[in-house]
Amino acid sequence: MLTELLRPADTVAFVDTVRRREPGLFPGDAAGAAPLDMAGFEAILGALHHAHEGVLHLARGGDRRSLPPELVDRDGMLDLRQVRQVFEDGETLYLTKAHRLSPALADLCRGIELDLAGHGITLRESAGAHVFATPPAAQGFAPHRDGHGSLIVQLEGRKTWQVEDGNGPQRACGVPAEDWARLPKRKFVLEPGDVLYVPEYRGHAARAGTVSSLHLTIRLFPLRWRDVLGEIAGALPGLNAPVPHARTADPDALAAGLADLLGSPDVRTALPSLIGGLSARRTARRAVLADGGLGERGSLEGIGEKTWLARTRGADCLVTSDDISATIHFPGGAVRGPIEVLAAFEYVAGARVLRAVDLPGALVPAVTVDVVCRLVAEGLLRRARPAEIDEAVQ
Structure with a gap:
């Protein structure tokens, strides 16, 4: 996921930026694979229920507030006509926890978590996505410091960011205007497809250009x-x-x-x-991503030694063992077996597409089929799709 998001920049350069806790701009082509546009953002708003209860906020000139109840109709749905009007009047629309509302954003956040883990960076909390739609020439938030790193993806329009050049107080807080005016800052201008990393506790503020801006902030919480x-x-x-x-x-x-x-x-x-x-x-992550599991759990009939199976989306694994047993942990569950299945579990943990016949270890065919069927039943594996099989056999 990071490779696609940062292209053509080097993923390792981003990982080093996170480790050094320094801001960094990655001019790229994220717009070509953007997980959201303004029309998609409005579609999410149109499906929200009781958005005024901590989901959607307004911000203008540094003043953030909850969505007024009058923008919600008696059925609890947003009045999009009024929402469009407040946006045109200069209000930034701030949607929290958007990864819970968009499968594409859920995939993106999980993929980033896994990519960072592959480079040795563990997060103390799951990555999450917030979306900001800002009217032309507007600034939604006053200068502030966040208690998380921010991976900012510019989706539409242009936005100019100022980021504190140096470390300030190591806490989440606002930055008074008089302090902000005298702090040394770095300037970053983001066009669609550009990505900016702002480390935790680093003061920052942003303003949209001459057209409206849509950007995504992926919150990263490095383990301390x-x-x-x-x-x-x-x-x-x-x-x-x-x-x-x-x-x-x-x-x-x-x-x-x-x-x-x-x-x-x-x-x-x-x-x-x-x-x-x-x-x-x-x-072992707790949240399970949607991947057709409702239909897979009961469809074990016909799975044999050479049936192609795939790990479900966003499912990373951890295998542990003791003298007599082995356990494979994955989002939403774990499966325990005798120590003889340790090699098979380790193979599953490292493979994306597999067959029972491929599992290593001194297991008879019936046992290997039982192992993969149990993992299908528990939601870790599913039947592979044609494109996944084609990729595996190439």
């Missing part, structure tokens, strides 16, 4: 050490012990005691298994 510590702190040995009263009155002694505790052999011994559990939770 504080997230790791927060997830494993409850299980670290010794942290449930009370702090001696004498140390609470002496900051130096308190700090030394905590450092000694974190550096103790018990903590060092416990860390690998705790981190391993965290990795499993982070790798």
Whole structure:
């Protein structure tokens, strides 16, 4: 997904930008494979129900507010005539969590997550998409800092961005006008197809050009050490012990005691298994993307050794094992089997299209068919489509 989005830029250059936490412009051809246009955006708005309840917002000149209830009819649907009017009057339309409303955006967000994971970047939260439609020459939001990295995809029109050149406070907050005026900034002008990365906590503001602008912001939440510590702190040995009263009155002694505790052999011994559990939770995504699964779960009849199967859309896998069993984890579930299926699970985790006959290990044909049928039943695999089979046999 990143390759398509950044073309002709190098995906590795973007990954390095994320790691360095520096802003970067990637002039490209994303418009050729744009997941949304203004007509599609309006179609989403037309299908929204109770959009004024935290889904669609208005913003103008730095003032963001919830959608007025009068823009929603008695059936809970948007009055598009009034929505068009407020847009023409200068209001930016800000649609949150658009990946929940558009399969194309859901695919894009999941694909970016998987691409980043393939380059060693784990996210603390799933990637999500917000959409901004801004009238000509308008600025919806005042300068601010976000608690997430922003992958900005310009879909229509032109938008000029100013991004803080240097690190400010490491928190999400607004930037007062007097502070913004004196901060060093970098200027980026985005045309359709261009992509801009703004790191978390980096101040930024944007204004549309002479025509209306539509852009997509994909929110990226890189995993931080504080997230790791927060997830494993409850299980670290010794942290449930009370702090001696004498140390609470002496900051130096308190700090030394905590450092000694974190550096103790018990903590060092416990860390690998705790981190391993965290990795499993982070790798196996919870949300399952739509991929015809309603019809697949009951259609196991006819699946044989040479039936072509494919992993469902956006399904990444993690395989774990112990002395007697192996488990393959995937979005929405997991399948456990005897240790003899470990090699088969690892093959499934690394393949996009496969057949039961291709599974490695000392398994008899009936067992390999049982394995793939179980994974079809659980939603990880489905019957491959003709184009997928053609690609696999080439």
